[in-house]
Amino acid sequence: MIALPSSLNANLVIGIALLVMLLVVAGAIVRTRSLLAAIILFSIYSLVSAVWLVVMDAADVAFTEAVIGAGVSTIVLLGAILLTRGEVEKPGWRALVAPALVCAGVGGLLIYAAAGLPALGDPASPANAHVGRAYLEAAPKEIGAPNIVTAVLASYRGFDTLGETAVIFAAGIGVALMLGFGPHASPLPPAATIGDHHVVLRVSAKFLIPLIALFALYVQFHGDLGAGGGFQAGVIMAAAIILHALVFGLRDTMMAVPPRLVRSIAALGVLLYAGVGVACMLNGGAFLDYDYLFPPAFEKQVPGWLLGDPEHAHHWGQHFGILLIELGVLLTVAATMLTIFYGFAGRTVEAIRQERGA
Amino acid sequence: MISFETLYAAAPALTAHAPVLMVAGPLIAACVAALSPTARTSWMISVTGSMFAAWMALAITGEVARHGAVDYYIGGFAPPLGIAFYIDGLGAMMALLVSSAGVMASIYSGHSLAAEVRAEKHTHVQAAFLLCQAGLLGLVSTGDAFNAFVFLEVSSIGAYALVAIGEKRDRRALPAAFNYLIMGTIGATLYVIGIGFLYAATGTLNMADLSARLATLGDSSVVQAGFAFIVVGLGIKAAMFPLHGWLPGAYSFGPSLIVIFLAATATKTSIYLMARFIFDVFPDGAAFGRNFIAWVLAPLAATAAIVCSIQATFEREIRRILAFSSVAQVGLILLGLSLATILGASAGLFYLMAHALMKMTLFMAVGGLAISLPARRLDDFAGVARDAPWSATAFAAGALSLAGAPLTLGFLAKWRLLEAALNAGQIWIAATVAIASLLTLLYVGRMLEAIFFRSAPAGAPRAVEAPVGVLAPVLVLAGLNIWFGLDASLPEQLAGAGAKALLAGAP
Amino acid sequence: MSFILLHFNYVAVAILMMAGLFVVVSSSNLIKRMIGLAIFQTSTGLLYISLGKVSSGTAAITVDAASPEKQALANHLDPAYVAQYGVAGVVYSNPLPHVLILTAIVVGVATLAVGLAIAVRVREAFGSVEADEIEVLSRLESAQAGSQA
Known part of the structure; x- marks a missing residue:
């Protein structure tokens, strides 16, 4: 104890x-x-x-x-x-016996294991003492980002994050394949679905949308200092555009931000992330080793004052690498969330039309 | 004669980055395919991306054969802090299998997809297929337990959507895909829970580090629970009996592109990961590991081999017959691995490759016929051999191999399995293999009888020979079934190296 | 007593997982099953995060030990505890589980979106999202395919 x-x-x-x-x-x-x-x-x-x-x-x-x-x-x-x-x-319900047995089995095993797990908050538990602690000690020196979670996410385990971006990309493709193609992709509801009595909504949305987008950028670039990063920022950015669709109608939004463009942006985000990895490789490092993000010849040209104090100058590559891959994440996440929204919302318009026709 | 020596000659001077390029190549190709303007360009990108991955896999296989296991530290961070790739003989074998299946499937998809999916969707279908391939290649090369989960999901999410688009031909593809998604996600989540317990016990996620720490740690309830969750989770993904409920539907209704790829690789990569955990990560002497193999894995695998072979005999739709046969064959592969001897493991891995080859041939031949004959039931294929002799011949080569006819790869695979079982003194396993083989003869006989010896009922729709683009990869694979039956040195060496890597130190 | 309190998290997480899993395997409605799956996945995250908590720790964002924030954090801590388990004078919670669960949450929403998209198509194709009814329709279809030939 x-x-x-x-x-x-x-x-x-x-x-x-x-x-x-x-x-x-x-x-x-x-x-x-x-x-x-x-x-x-x-x-x-x-x-x-x-x-x-x-x-x-x-x-x-x-x-x-x-x-x-x-x-x-x-x-x-x-x-x-x-x-x-x-x-x-x-x-x-379906027959309840089998599900209950499955759950009892899983639950029993979980509780069997729980008794052997370390107490909550134990600083000396293997989980907290081994690799977790090593990150806390190494990250400030090797990466330089104050938010250790971002340092681990984007640098030490950057490959996981690339995979995760690919998962999101795959989900966007999946939803697009299911719902996003065909006549549904370009719904043509009556132009003014919203009457003049929603003028308050429209005016306030015009104020809110840029502010939400701005907040997304704050979350994006604040990611290595505090909580935040590409995933959260991407969702918030998508929320700004979804708000536009809710207030001004899906058709207007799809004209301003076409589904095809959105799907391309999702691909570009992953491409940017993987491209950073390949760039590091071309400059002589390992895949995603941001220390090699810039060619050495280029780094020599950069004036010293731009790099900050010499002790931390080598964080330059890490800093820009994280910035770039987070941008890739932002693009993919925002575009995929929008693709998913377009997929479902586009179908809704179709469904309403069918209902009215029937 | 194909052997390692030919591989060396074919492999390029290995760049140190081949392991990661093998995964990043298809991933980048997926993005480019999604961006490409037409169905045709996306197909070309898909073939290029798959071929690039196969080229890298070939290079790695050569390197592993010459200098032993390959390490690659992503981001330049040494494990356990960073994610490391670790490819030994087993990983190289799997990478070669997955990437060559990818090449075959992508070439084949040039014609098959047009019949199954609307043209405007092709760019995204190819992108999803490439993601699926990148995911499986990442899964077999990573040395990090959590990274394996991420890649498992990359491949799965692409696969769910790809199975679902089979709806254009048969709406039953949709519930099948949904079921696949639910089961697959439960499996992946159980795996994550298991990794969580291992992390709680050891504080690390790197497999080599996990293995070292688990060896000193001894037995505890947390480690046992971790083992159970990982094995059950991967068991679902590997369609291990009785967790195979998702497989028949997914294989029956998905479009050919994904079904042939999944049939050759999806369950196999999960078996790979499971074997990696059972034999490499968990300590050899652990009582729960031995008990599991003896009292759970082997009996379930044997049940699968018998029960699902019988089930296949009674199915009426041709792709369902093949799907149930897949579950049965997964049982045989696991039986080989459960012997836990070098001979047994190498027989199991040999069977794994053989099964990938023959099932791919069969699903491809059926898919080629289905382009002109959108039928599902075996009876509808009656007399097809007269209309489409080449496809039927390829099907026959795959089917004979599956049944274990002499001079085919399947015969050697079954023979080695029998030999290994007798060598280990496990008479009942040898008996199971023999009985399962006899049962296989029954349903293979039924299929061949319908295709070759029955004549089509008057007025029934007739099949047309598959286009050359589809026929060429099918015939190549059919030819390999026979070629390797005569000279199995390449798969034998790959399986041998894989077994040695898996069971370092075992008898 | 304190053993129970300090292991309560794990038991609660176990029950949450069971609840999610129960909904997935028992419900017949496809949408409800996806909700169950989402709960199952979220609860897995809670397990990891519980493992990474360090007593009196703070979020893993580096703080200067001399800053006022740090002084406030350290005010009531045992200096020996800080010296043993802290890094540069501050005790942090373990960042690794956080990173892993960030990944898992994103994977979860990806699965949810694809699953629901398939469910929507199922509704369009079969006119129902109840697995029981869909199964009956599918069976019927297989039987019909047989009688046609």
Whole structure:
């Protein structure tokens, strides 16, 4: 048993309280038959877990969970129930015995393992003592980004992040293949779907959209200093454009930001990320070794005052490398989120038209 | 005669970056394919990207054969802090398998896709296919347990969407793809939970480091749970009986491009990763590992080989017969690995390659026929041999190989499996292999009887011979089934090197 | 008592995972199953984050030990604890699980989007998102294909 510093106790109590809330919400999701209620509860689940993540010091993860779990997931789920036109789950579960046994098996194994896991907050546990601690010690020297999470994400485990960007890209392709092609890709609803009585909405949206986009850029470039980065910024950037579509109509947005262009941007983002890797390789380093981002001949030309104090001059490549790959992530994430939105929203227009025709 | 020596000659002077280029190549090609203007250009990019990956895989195989395992530190960070690629004989064998399957599938897709998917979607279909390929290549070359999860997902997400677009021909592709997605994601999530437990126990994610730390750590509930979650999670992905529910649907209704690729690689790469964990990462002497192999893995694999072969005999749709046969053959591969001897593992890996080759031939031949004859049931293929003799011949070569007819690769594969089982004193495994082979004869006989010896009912739609672009890769693969049956030195060497890498120090 | 409190996280996470998994395997509605899958994946994240928490730690964003923020953080900490487990005078939580779960969350939303897109197409093709009904329709289709020939 480790000695508990007093501050943990407050955290511990808050953490447990939040977990109890999560349990209640999850129970409600299992019980409810209304899909709409389940989706709203899922959104709450994500928000509560984001708060819990903050208590657990995982600021970056909390930010991501809030924008992705509570934001994007909820929107996509709502779009899906709109399109499937079923808000209530049909009663009559499948045979319950087999699912219960599966869950009991998994749960039993989890709890069997839980007893052997280190106590919450144990600083000497293997998880916290080995590689995790090594990052804390090495990153300030080797990378120079104050946010260690960003340093690990973009540099030490940059290859994971490339894979993850590829996953997002693949999801965009998948949704586009399912929903985004054909007549649905360019919906032609009546131009003014919104009457003049929504003038307040339109005026305030005109103010809000640039501000949201600006905030996205702040989150993007603040990523190596504090919580934030390409993923969160990409989602926020997409949100700005989605707001435009909600207020001014999907057709106008699709004319301003065409789906084909958006799909190309998603590909360009991954290409930029992988291109940075290849550039490092061409300059004599390993794939994604940002220390070799610039050719040595070029680095010699750069005046010393631009590089800052000589002690940290070698962080230059790392700094720019992280900047570039985060830009790639931003492009892919924003474009993919928009592709997904276009896919679902474009179908909605189609569905409404069919309903009216029928 | 194809041997390692020919490989050396074919391989370029190895650049040190081949491991990562093998993965980055198809990934970059995927982006370019998505950006390309027409279906035709995207197809050319797809073929180029796959060939580049295969070229790199060839280079790596040569390098591994000469100098042993290849390491590559991504970002220049040494493990365990950085992500490292680690390709030994086994990884090289898998990389070669995946990338050559990719080349064959991409060449084949030039004609097959046009019949199955609207032309405007082709650029994105090729992009998803290349991502799938990059994912599987990353999976077999990475030395980092979490990185393997990321690549598993890169390949899976592409595959789900690709199976779903089979809807144009048959709407049942959609629920099949959904089921595949649910099962696949549960599998991947269980794997992540398992990795989490291993991380809790050791504090590292690098496989070599994990292995070293687990060896000193001894047994604990956390490590055991980690083992269980990883094996079950990958078992779902590998369609290990009884977790194979997703496979028949996905293989029956997906478009040929993805089905032939998945049939040759998807379950195999998961088997690879599972074997990597069971034999390499977890300590050799661990009681739970041995018990698992003896009391869970081997019996389930044997059940799969028997039960699913019987099931295949009773199926009526040709692709479902092949799909159930795949589950049964996965059982045979796992039986070979479960012997845990060098001979057994090398027989299992040999079978793995042989099965990839023959199933690819079969699915390709069926896909080629289906271009002109959009039928599913075996009865609809009655008498096809008269209308499309070349496709039918290729199908026959693959089918005979599957049944284990002498002078084919399948015969050697089954023979080696029997030999290894008898050598290890596991009579019941040898008996299972023999019974499964007899059952295979039944459904292979049914298929060949319909195609060659029955005549088409009057007025039924007739097949037309597949176009040359489709026929050429099918015939090449069919030829390889026979070639390797006569001279198996290449697959034998690859499997031998793989088994040695997997079981360093075992008898 | 403190053993239970300090292992409560793991038990709670286990129950959350079971809840998610139960919805996935028991529900017949495709959308509901995707919600269950999302809960299952999110809970996996909670397990990792629990492992990375360090008592009295702060988020892994480097703070200068001499800064006022740091002084406030360190005020009530045992100096020996800080010296042993801190880096440059500050105790941080483990950044690695955070990085891994960032990745996992993104993978989760990718799966969700593709799954729901397929579910929407299923509705368009079969007129239902209930797995039971779809299965009946599929069976029917297989049988019809048989009788036609």
